[in-house]
Amino acid sequence: MTDTHYDRAPGDASALPDVEQGTSSGVLVYTIGLALAVTLTAMSFWVANTSLLWAGGVSLGLTVLAIAQMGVHLVFFLHVTTGPDNTNNVMGLAFGVLIVALVVVGSLLIMADLNDNMMPAADLMNLQMQH
Amino acid sequence: MNIIVAVDDEVRHEARPSAVEAGPATKRIVVGYGFWIFLLSDIVMFAAIFAAYAVLIHATAGGPGGLQLFNQRSVAIETGCLLASSYTCGLMSLAISSRRYAVTYLAALIIFVLGAAFLALEVREFAGMIAVGAGPQRSAFLSAFFMLVGCHGLHVTAGLVWLAVMMAQVAIKGFRATVERRLLCFSLFWHALDIVWVWLFTVVYLMGVLS
Numbered sequence: 001m002t003d004t005h006y007d008r009a010p011g012d013a014s015a016l017p018d019v020e021q022g023t024s025s026g027v028l029v030y031t032i033g034l035a036l037a038v039t040l041t042a043m044s045f046w047v048a049n050t051s052l053l054w055a056g057g058v059s060l061g062l063t064v065l066a067i068a069q070m071g072v073h074l075v076f077f078l079h080v081t082t083g084p085d086n087t088n089n090v091m092g093l094a095f096g097v098l099i100v101a102l103v104v105v106g107s108l109l110i111m112a113d114l115n116d117n118m119m120p121a122a123d124l125m126n127l128q129m130q131h
Numbered sequence: 132m133n134i135i136v137a138v139d140d141e142v143r144h145e146a147r148p149s150a151v152e153a154g155p156a157t158k159r160i161v162v163g164y165g166f167w168i169f170l171l172s173d174i175v176m177f178a179a180i181f182a183a184y185a186v187l188i189h190a191t192a193g194g195p196g197g198l199q200l201f202n203q204r205s206v207a208i209e210t211g212c213l214l215a216s217s218y219t220c221g222l223m224s225l226a227i228s229s230r231r232y233a234v235t236y237l238a239a240l241i242i243f244v245l246g247a248a249f250l251a252l253e254v255r256e257f258a259g260m261i262a263v264g265a266g267p268q269r270s271a272f273l274s275a276f277f278m279l280v281g282c283h284g285l286h287v288t289a290g291l292v293w294l295a296v297m298m299a300q301v302a303i304k305g306f307r308a309t310v311e312r313r314l315l316c317f318s319l320f321w322h323a324l325d326i327v328w329v330w331l332f333t334v335v336y337l338m339g340v341l342s
Contacts, residue, residue, distance in 0.1 A: 077325070
């Protein structure tokens with residue numbers, strides 16, 4: 001029976017009888033997620049405070065760590081998978097991520113551009129930035 | 132084909148009927164999906180506030196910036212509280228699906244205490260900032276900061292109230308289908324808040340103290 005079937009509610013672990021998960025394996029999934037999340041968080045705090053890394057790359061590194069941790073939360077805590085019963089959840093999520101990226105990247109780009117183009121003198125720019 | 136496969140097939144067929152013969156999806160799926168959409172729209176709202184913060188991050192108007200104001204130790208503890216409560220929330224949903232009242236109450240209590248500890252730390256941080264004259268009216272940067280972090284804090288507060296209400300419902304009504312659906316939505320909400328916090332501590336507190 002691999003034809004059309006029900007979706008899975010977001011946040012629900014797999015409910016198929018053939019891969020029925022006992023409580024202990026459910027606990028294992030959450031514990032792996034917690035361990036990964038703690039590791040990534042600790043790495044973020046280390047990256048932000050260390051002087052061993054090239055300072056210019058720290059922001060990028062922090063962003064990558066945050067994306068990784070978001071992935072860990074989605075997979076281990078919210079049970080988002082690539083399975084066919086999860087397609088609608090993933091599509092919704094993908095749309096949300098698209099809008100978030102448009103809003104954040106678009107705002108930053110436009111405002112940076114505005115600051116570059118509209119303010120001819122540096123002190124005028126300071127004036128604008130401080131009010 | 133042997134008997135085991137046949138039986139297995141039958142069981143699966145029963146539990147997972149095709150959409151044509153099964154009709155519309157169960158209410159748990161519909162409710163969960165609707166709440167999923169709401170959470171995504173909530174996160175889009177957070178994205179707008181994040182964008183405002185990122186745009187205004189240097190607009191300190193001569194006032195204090197993140198480097199002078201943020202205390203990483205307290206942020207680390209707050210992060211730990213939220214992460215642990217998210218983990219406990221996962222364990223609570225396991226306890227709910229296996230109908231264990233005592234474990235559910237215990238997990239809810241731990242979630243509540245950790246969430247309240249998070250809020251207490253945040254309120255202490257806000258009060259400390261306002262005490263040194265770095266309130267939301269000091270600069271555009273601080274307005275954006277209080278808006279962003281405060282909005283997340285309000286969400287956590289709402290989550291705690293919701294959790295308390297849900298425990299009252301479990302105590303009075305037991306694990307009914309409606310109560311279970313609301314608990315599913317609560318755990319989605321709580322995990323989503325943790326994802327927002329991941330971006331918050333990265334963008335605001337960690338990137339904010341980079342020179």
